[in-house]
Structure formats: C-alpha cells, structure tokens
Amino acid sequence: MLKPYFDKTLLEAGCDEAGRGCLSGPVFAGAVILPKESKKELKILEKVDDSKKLTHEVRMELRPIIEKIALSFAVEMVSVEEIDEINILNASFLAMHRAIAKLEFEPELLLIDGNRFTKYNSSSGKKIAHQCIIEGDGKYLSIACASILAKTYRDDYMCKLHESFPKYGWNQNKGYATRAHRFAIEQFGATEHHRKSFTLLPSQMELDF
Numbered sequence: 001m002l003k004p005y006f007d008k009t010l011l012e013a014g015c016d017e018a019g020r021g022c023l024s025g026p027v028f029a030g031a032v033i034l035p036k037e038s039k040k041e042l043k044i045l046e047k048v049d050d051s052k053k054l055t056h057e058v059r060m061e062l063r064p065i066i067e068k069i070a071l072s073f074a075v076e077m078v079s080v081e082e083i084d085e086i087n088i089l090n091a092s093f094l095a096m097h098r099a100i101a102k103l104e105f106e107p108e109l110l111l112i113d114g115n116r117f118t119k120y121n122s123s124s125g126k127k128i129a130h131q132c133i134i135e136g137d138g139k140y141l142s143i144a145c146a147s148i149l150a151k152t153y154r155d156d157y158m159c160k161l162h163e164s165f166p167k168y169g170w171n172q173n174k175g176y177a178t179r180a181h182r183f184a185i186e187q188f189g190a191t192e193h194h195r196k197s198f199t200l201l202p203s204q205m206e207l208d209f
Contacts, residue, residue, distance in 0.1 A: 001046045002141040005036055006111055006131055013072075013100060013107035014142025017092045018051070018150035022175035023185070024168070024194045025161065026077040027088065028154040029095035030146035031103055031110075033071040042141065044069065050138040051147040056155070063152050066145045073145075074102035075153045084197040093118045099146075100128075113137045113147065165191055 005012055017029040034042065044065060051059055067073055076098035078091040086094070097120055100110065106122050110130035120128045133139060137147040155174055162171040168184045168191070175181070175193075185200050194200060 001043075002048060002144055003139060004034070004042055004141050006133075006140060007109055008036065010108040011105060012109045012111055012142055013103060014111045014113075014136075014140055014144070014146045015096045015100065016051075016113040016137050016143050016147035016150055017095055018147065018154045019175065020088055020092050021177070022195070023177050023181060023198055023200055024080070024170065024175040024191070025154070025158050026079050027083060027091050027095050028075060028077045028150045028157070029092065029099045030073065030075045030149035030153070031096065031099035031107075032066065032073045032142050032145040032149065033103060033105060033107060034069065034142045034145065035071055042069075045141060045145070048141060048144045048148065050135070050144055051151040053138070054148070059148050059152050062145075062148055066148060070145065072104035073149060074099040075149050076102060077154070077157070080193055080195055083195055087197065088195075089116070090118075096120075111136060111140055111143050113143050161193060165193065 013031045013033045015031045017027055019025055019027045076095055078095045083091040100120055110128055112130050112132045113136040115132050115134050117130050117132055122128055136143040158170045158174045167188050169180050173181045182201055190200055
C-alpha cells in the first residue's frame with residue numbers, strides 16, 4: 001500500500017493532473033484530502049496506485065470509493081484555449097489550483113506530483129505550503145487518488161467529445177498522440193478541440209484549424 005501521508009500533523013491534499021501530453025482536449029486535475037485517523041477506511045484503498053498502472057475497469061471501480069472515503073475532493077479542468085494561451089505546464093498548475101480552491105477544507109500542505117509547481121494562495125490570501133514529489137502518484141495515497149479522479153473524469157469528457165467527433169477515436173486514445181489519432185488528423189484536419197500550440201503531426205504539415 002502507498003504511504004498514507006507525508007506529514008502526520010498536517011491536513012494534506014494530494015494533487016495530480018491528467019492529459020498533459022495529449023494533442024486534444026483539456027487538461028484535468030484532481031485534489032484529494034484523505035482521513036488520517038481511520039486505518040480501516042484507508043485499507044479499502046489498498047488497490048490504489050498510480051492511475052497509469054491501473055486498468056480502466058479498476059480506476060472506475062476505485063473512483064466512487066475514493067469519493068466516499070475522502071474528507072474532500074475536487075476535479076477541475078483548463079480548456080484547450082487556455083492551454084494554447086499560457087502553455088501546458090502553466091495550464092497543469094492552473095488546473096490544480098482550481099481543484100484545490102474547490103476543496104471543502106483548506107489544506108495545510110499540498111502534495112504535488114512532479115518536480116515543479118507554482119505557489120498557491122487561498123481565497124483568504126494565505127500561502128499554502130507545497131511539497132513536490134517526483135513520481136508521487138506511485139508513492140503517496142492522496143496523490144494517487146487525485147490521479148485516478150483526474151484521469152477518469154477526463155476520460156469521461158473525451159468519450160463524450162467522441163460522440164461528436166468519432167473519426168479521431170477519442171473513446172480509445174483519449175486525445176493522446178497515437179498513430180491512429182495522428183493519421184486521423186492528417187486525413188481530416190484538426191478540430192477546435194486540438195491544441196494549436198502542440199505539434200500535431202511530425203511532418204509539420206499545414207493544418208486547417
């Protein structure tokens with residue numbers, strides 16, 4: 001089982017994003033505060049791991065469990081237009097900021113998956129401390145839970161978009177740069193849901209946006 005906390009004395013929120021490397025669709029982020037007192041409840045989360053290591057079925061099985069056990073959770077997104085304006089790194093930070101802002105309780109420490117983050121100030125102006133953890137979604141339970149929520153909510157979003165744009169296979173590739181996705185872009189052009197600031201095709205051929 002992953003580590004249940006970084007600092008036992010603080011109210012922690014684990015944060016992670018999903019969709020950073022995609023060619024299309026928003027970037028999503030999750031923030032999760034887990035209880036520290038109840039070992040029984042946390043044991044129910046023993047299947048939780050980095051969302052990339054889990055099957056879709058296991059992620060969907062875990063999502064309602066995480067949402068039930070969490071003291072508070074939130075999932076927010078940053079649009080394609082915003083990604084193109086501020087770049088994907090800043091968009092990932094912004095998505096996490098938005099998710100943190102929606103938490104029911106103000107965390108005392110943020111556990112961030114990765115090695116970079118921009119400081120977060122609460123609505124009251126208080127600076128919330130953060131700890132960046134490389135591959136944190138495979139080390140800390142709250143970050144892994146956040147990664148599962150971000151991933152499953154984004155997958156749902158991309159499957160919904162697929163209904164209007166079936167040629168791109170977003171129900172399968174979720175907007176990632178698969179060979180089939182790139183071939184569809186080459187054949188049919190880019191949509192308003194593709195990230196114009198990304199290299200959509202290796203050949204750098206002109207696309208009709």
